[in-house]
Each structure stands twice: as structure tokens, then as C-alpha cells.
Amino acid sequence: MSELLGQPVEAAAGLSVRGAEAVDQAAAASTRTAVTMAGVPGQLAAKDPTLWGPEAEAEARVRLGWVDTHTRSRELLPQLAELTSELADLDHVVLCGMGGSSLAPEVIARTLGRPLTILDTTDPGQVRAALADRLERTVVVVASKSGSTVETDSQRRAYWQAFLDAGMSEAEAGRHFVIVTDPGSPLAATAAEMGAFTVLADPNVGGRFSALTAFGLVPTALAGVEVTELLDQAEAFAGSLASERDNPALALGAALGAAATAGRDKVTLISDGGGIDGLGDWAEQLIAESTGKSGIGILPVVVESPTSPGVTGKDILTISYGGALTAGELNDGEATSGGTPDVAVNGPLGAQFLAWEYAVAVAGVVLGIDAFNQPNVTESKENTNKILASGAPTEQPSFTEGAIEVYAPPGVPNDLAGALRWLVDGIHGDGYLAIMAYLDRGADADAARLRPALAEAVGPPVTFGWAPRFLHSTGQYHKGGPQVGSFLQITGTVDVDLPVPGKPYSFGELQAAQAAGDRQALADRKRPLLRLHLTDRSAGVAQLLEAAGALPKRR
Template identity: 55%
Template sequence: MGSLSFETSGAARTAVEEHIGTLVADKVASRIAAMDRTLWGPAAEAEAGIRLGWVQAPEVSRPLVDDILRLREDLRAEGVTRIVLAGMGGSSLAPEVIANTAGVELTVLDSTDPEQVAAALAERLPQTALVVASKSGSTVETDSQRRIFEQAFTDAGLDAASRIIVVTDPGSPMDAASREAGYRPVFNADPTVGGRYSALAAFGLVPAGLAGVDIEALLDDAEEAAEILAEDAPENIALALGAVLGGTSPLRDKIVIADEGSGIVGFADWAEQLIAESTGKSGTGVLPVVVNAGDPETTWNEPDVLLVRLVSPADDLQPEDSGASQVVVSGSLGSQLLLWEYATAVAGRLLGINPFDQPDVEAAKIAARGLLDARPEPQAPAFTDGAVQVRAAAQLLGGAGTLAEALRALLGTLGPDGYLSVQAYLDRFGQAELAGLRPQLATLAHRPVTFGWGPRFLHSTGQFHKGGPAVGVYLQITADSATDLPVPGRPFTLGELISAQAAGDAQVLADHGRPVLRLHLTDRNAGARQLREAVAQLGGKG
């Protein structure tokens, strides 16, 4: 199938064999391509009716290309060679994958961590333009980042309005305010394209194109795949992948995604948001677990785990003889982006859910806003071990009095079909080494472990954690910062905002009856080191 290839084994192959005939007979592929809102049932019709524009994105996005390239040349003529993207979730994950795969520089600012934002501010500001991307036009993280950069541009004697480019839906609060402020051309996104399906629309193309990506070639690639993915045929890989994601029986709802040299940098992180936010609701869904090649989960044959291997088109597609049920996928970037969007929509139909809404994302936002407004005193820690304050419900901690004992208590709550989610509200570049805890904890627990950087995961797997099956346990990591940044025109700092976001999410998880262990590092470096040592200690005892 063009630049796409696909092989299956075990339960994945059985799912394809079981569902492909019905999917073809029901003309699911061509009906998606025709934007048929009825595919996901009556309850989903209204939402689906305004969220299927992505199927036409490779063609409809063409008029954007000339405008983006013209602006890129204008910026370069003015000495602007660095693009920073302020965006969350679907507004940042796709352009980051597109830019990194093309090998061009794009600084993605999808955090409210003051140290991460301060680092982005400190680098080559005179050569920088800021792309502010928000579908709703009211995303608090993105608005805060815009305000901080606007002030920094002004303080540096730069014309802030000429350095800020906005991507938003027509009629959003940001649309009107940006035009009034005289910002650089405002790009209106297609309102019929949901954020996580917007890789090939304005949210993916504007920042990537301004950074230097050949976006016309990307659209060419996707458009070629679009014709094939719309076919009602047993060979349609989108139908087969959708059957695997949503149609195993019993449902293998932990989708372990390992990149084994696909050449698409960070693709699994983009797919993670697409799948988790689209399917994790009404007590069902599938949880993507992003791992590295050779991590423990890639060899497991657990009944709820399915392995997806992303490989190079030049590689042998035959599944490895590990006994694990698995899928092997290869393809170029544009075709893969559209493939997984189609497949996720197909999986939604098989799961009996609406793949275009995200009903539980708003709960954490509301809780965070409430904490920002009320400014309650922080909950006292249950105990402090060195540079780590430990907070959790008494029934979770039991008699734990050390960090290692608290971690052991959390792992002890994992059920046979459970997963652990590690959520680090920290600088994902400055403290990237903490992600190394993920495979260690997976080895200890022998259960899938996800790792998300806060608050960006709130726009991704955060939906699944609250709306999906109630089998997760949660390890939240926050930290004091030697740096804080006021948000101009707002009564809070970034440090206060990220603290409220973490506390709000923990509160919502607890309200859902989920076990949450909260670790606060009073010293970032010392606390992170202590946490790594505690996990290693558990491994030594295990």
C-alpha cells in the first residue's frame, strides 16, 4: 500500500480476521472519507458532524502553504531564524514530530514549568518569533506563555506584535484579540478539525513550515495515502490497524509502542495523545505506552498487552518470534499521520465510543482554576524523607516512613490488569534523565508504565486516566524552583500555575478513587537523585 506496510501476529492477527470483513461490508473507510457522522452512533453524531474535516486536510490545507512560506521568507529577511511554539496537546505534538523528523529546529514550549520557560526565553530572543497555537483560544498555558514572551520582546526593545504569529479557530477569543493587537498574520484553523487530528492542518503546518520543513512534500505524501485509506478493501491498513487497536477479544487495552528505527522522531508521543484522548472514556479505551526498543514491555505476552513496533520501510516486517501479540508498521511521515487518524476513528467505532470528544479533560482544568482562585495552604506532607516530601492517602501509605517504602506501597496497589502512570511536572529538557525511571519501574511492577511530563500529558493521556478503565495508579512528581516567572496581566506566577495544575489533577484522580502518590522535591537535583536511588533500592530488594 504505497509507502505503508503492516504485519500482525497472535491476537492482533485474530482481531483483523474477525473484524475486517464487517468493516469492509459496512463501508467504514469510504464513509469516514465522506465524513459520515453516523458511524459512531446517535450519541456521537453532533460531535462527529463538526470534527471530520481532518479527512480532507491533505487537500484543503494546500492554500496555507504559500502563505506560510511567504511569511517564513519575510521573517528570515528580518533576521528571525528561530521559531518557538507555544501550544499544548494537538497544537504542539504534531509540529514537534514533523520538525524533528525533518531535522529542523523548532523550540516547543508545552509547559508551565518556570525553568523550562525561562530557558526558552534566554536563548536568542532577538532572532526569535513565537507561534501561539490554541484551537479554543483560551488555553491557560498558551495564554501565559504568550504574555510572558510579549513582555520579553517589549523589554528587549523588539516590536512584539511583529514577532507573534497566532493559529486559532475563527471567532475564538484569541482570534479577535490577536487581530486587535496587530499581531503578525493570524492563521485561522479549520474549525471542523479537532486538535489531536490537526497534524496536517494549520496547527501542524504553520509552526513546522515556519521552522523550515518542506510542508508541501508532507501534504503530497499524505494525499497519496488518503486515496488508499478511503478504500473499502480487506487490504486497507487503516481498517486492519483500527481492528487491532479496538477489536482484540478480550480487549488488549495496553498498546505498547516501541520505535525501532522508524525514522519518524517522536511519532509514538503523537500517537499516544491521539489514541488515549480519543478512546479513553465511558470506562473503556486503550492506553498507549510509549517505550524504547528493548524496554521490558516489548518482550511481555500479557493478556492485556499488545506490542506495536514502528520500523523503517527498509526493515523486515515479520513480527519477532517473542510470543507477544504484535503489530509491525512502517511508512513515511505524512502517510503514517493519516493512517493512525483513520485507524483511531475505526477503533472508536469498534469500542462503541465517540472518538472526537474528551469529556474528562475539563475536570482537571476546573480544579486547577479553583485552586488558583482560592489559594489554599498546601496539604501537609505525610512525611519528609531528605529532599522529598511525600503526600498520599493514609490507606495508601500504610506504615510507610521512607520514600522507598512509599513507592513500594504504591506498586502494591497495582492489580493484574493495572498500569502505573508517572507524571513529572518538571522541565522535560533540563531533567530528561527522570524518564529513565519508566523502564526500571516497569521491571519492578511487571506491569505497563507510562511517563508523562506535566502539564502536557493533561492534554493527552489525562483523558484516559480519568475516563478509561479504573485500573491505573499514579506517581506525581513536582518540585520547588529557584526561578519563577510572573504572568503579565494575571494574578499568578508560572510556579503557582503549575502547582495548581498538579494539585488539581491529583484531586480529580483521588475523587475518581484512583491511588495517587505525590512526591514534591524541595531541591530539584538532590530530590531527583534521591528518587532514582530509591527506585534502584527497590530493584535491589526485588
């Protein structure tokens, strides 16, 4: 990374950004200069809701609390200390939440080395495994801003029933729950009925911007994280946000916007090994859901390592991130598969959260979109509800090969290798391939190896998402962003299902309905879609990896 060492660094409060100036200067006109002359830094720091245009103003007015939520979150500290003491005997913390309610806590816990079980799935196998793990010592944090998220409600119901089945009274079961939600949400009322502990979140912060609110702090504090340190880091960094110079978040946002408007509208996110674990998954949701709408957007691609396939490309901006480096240092570690990353972001985690949120808001200004709504996320939800009510449509596989049933449009070759090649060959120009795995993130973890395997053959950006969590993340980009995506959906046979207590469907039926609802949303947009159903999950994943690895590279 010696090339980056020679580039100007912009730094504040221990967080540095390198390479952003070169990205901005490579554009026809400086985005940094334009947003600075327009007064964006000061206006954004002052939470001006007019920055994203008149149509976005109403939404922005109630969604800019993230700019200084770290100051209000200090009011939670006494309550968190009391909760941690009261529940000290419950040392297994499970977080039931989707999207912004789970991604930031996962990064915090992984980075700081604290155990936290994330349950952000409807896969019955994964849910059953969680329920079987140290139940009597478990505290369940149920986190939902709206209070109506179907996945989270289903997980709450399953845990409640499991506690009762274990012989607990309702009062005893209620003690095992901590509810995090917005004031006045349906979940707040449910919490009162359950006798659960309730922590109310900042209502003026959207889910994907909620890392430093109760959504990020409650589960991690219970898991043993000293969350005050995160707030201190953000507060120290916040002083730079109104500045025209020495503002690394502005530099990052201008680079994102400049690259996207110049045709580099994909961003690969790579850990540099500098001590922050999993930030790419959190930033993926922040970028995709904030920018992917109105037919435009920035596609984030989380890659496994600097040497993974698909890190670089003609329409890709490569960004590395880490936490252990100071403003004057840069790790001379492994280079990316294409050489040096375009931009490097290094600094403490609390500052990283605030810097990326600010940068994405700036990119929204540059792109001319509302960075705070998610107009297409509800589409798949509505499709799911309709399918649960009326039943899934009957489908017959186009053909079966080994442990894989293949569902493909007419004219697709009747063999797995040919079907994959059809999907890959249909990606043109600025297109991308999205792998969507409706599987068990634990038991079926090898499925994630498909991303680098297919990236090796495809060439264009390849993303991977576990379902249904990606529906709350890149799912918005898939439907609302540029309609250039091709899609590989992977589902699997459920050997042992699990009922959702109090509902007329099971977790397996809910998972299948979500997959079918998402297929319908993509079909309505006439996007290329191949569905592979694994009749034996382990054998099917192995078979699929072998087929992907045998694909010839595209020229």
C-alpha cells in the first residue's frame, strides 16, 4: 500500500482517510469543492433537512438525529448499568433483530471480542439451534424500530414459548427479555404485556443509522462491551463534521459521490486487518439502502480478503477499512488483487460509525436522492404476506441434477453448468450478480464460498447475501437501484420445521414465502433469475461449489 502512503491524509480524532483526494481530482469537476461551496458540511452538522431536496425534506426532518445521537445516548448509561447488574446471571445474550437492529451490534461485539448470538433469520434450523443453546441462562434482546418486523416478532414468539415449555412462569419468562424499540411502537405495548424490560430508542434516527443508539448499545452492553468508549470516540470525531478542511467524513463522502457520478458506482469493502471485524457488512446496508433508489445508487460489495476475486474493476471504487492505525500510519499488509485500494479509512469504531453515516448522507446529496427512505423494502414484505395468506404458488423444477432442483426460465440449458453459464453470460456492461441464500448461516456456512468462486468466473461485481437479512439491506438496491442485476436464489429443503407460536404458519413456511415474495418482486422487473433448491443442503452446497469452480472465466 506504499502508493497510498504518499497521498494526502485527512484526519480528525484518530480517524484518517487516504486516497479520497485523488478520487475526487480524477473526476471532471471536484465534488469536494462543489459540496463545500454549497455549504454542505455546516448544514449537515446542523441537521438541515433541506439538503436532499424538497421531496425528501419531511423524511430528513425526522431522521437526522444520528448526527448527535451519541450525546443523547449517554442518558442510557445508568439504565444499561442497572440492566447489566439485574441480569448478571443471564450470561448468554441473544439479539433478535434485522438490518440496522443487528448489524451494528454484531460489528461491535466481534471487534471487541464479546460473545453475542445474532438471530436474524427465519431458517428453522438456525432458530432451533439458538433455542437449544443455554436457554436457562439466556437473555433475549428483541430489537425493532417499527415493532412490526415479522422475523423479529416470530423469533420473540419462539423464545417466549421455549421459556414456558422449559417450565418458567410468564413472570419468569418476561425477565429473560429486553425490548428495544421506538416510543409508541406496537412492540412497546407487547413488552408491557410480557413484563419485559424496555429500553426506548432515539425516534429521530433511522434503523441503518442507529449504531450509537439503544439498538447498538443495549445488546453489546449486556454482552460486556464498555459502550461509553464508543460514545467518546464519536463525540471526539463529531467536532470535525462542520469543517470544510480536516474533515475525513466529508472526504469519504465526496469520494463516494465523485466516483459514482463518474461511472464507478460499485464499492468493494475490504478489511485491512487493522482490528475492526465485520464493518463491511454494516456499511453494506448503510450504502445500499441509503443510495439504491430512483434507478440510481452505489452497490456495495463485501469481499473476504484483499486478494479475493472481484475486488477491483473499471466501475469499482475499492475501499479498505481498519481500526488499529493512526492518522500518520498505514499498514503495509497484503495488497488487493488489483494492487492498492483507492481509499483507506482507519480509526476507532465509534468514529467509523459516525464517519460512514455522514459520508453516505453527503453521497446522497451528490446523487440527488433521499438518503433516509427505503421505498422498495416493503415490496417483498407485502408479497410475503400475500403468499402466507393465500399459499405459495405450485412450481415444478425445470430439471433436477444430483441434490439440486433447478428452476429456470424456458430456453435455459438442462444442466447445472449450462444454467449457471446462462446466468453469467447474461450480465452485461455495468451489471452485477447477486447471490441470495435462504439457508442456515451456521450449518450452511460454506455457501458463502460461492461469492469468490463465481467472481472468479464472472468478472463483474458479485455480491452474497444471507436471507432474509439482505432484504433489509441490499434488497432495497436490487429493486430501487439501477436495473442491471442478475440474481441467483438458493433455497433448501427443511428437514425439521418449527412452528411460529400463535401464527398459522411455521418458520419454514415463512422462509419459503419470503423467497417466493422476493422472486416475484424481481420477476416483476424482468430481471434474470435462477433458483436452485437444495434437496440435501450439505451435498447441494458442495455440488454447487464444484460447478461454480468449473465455470470457464469470461473474457
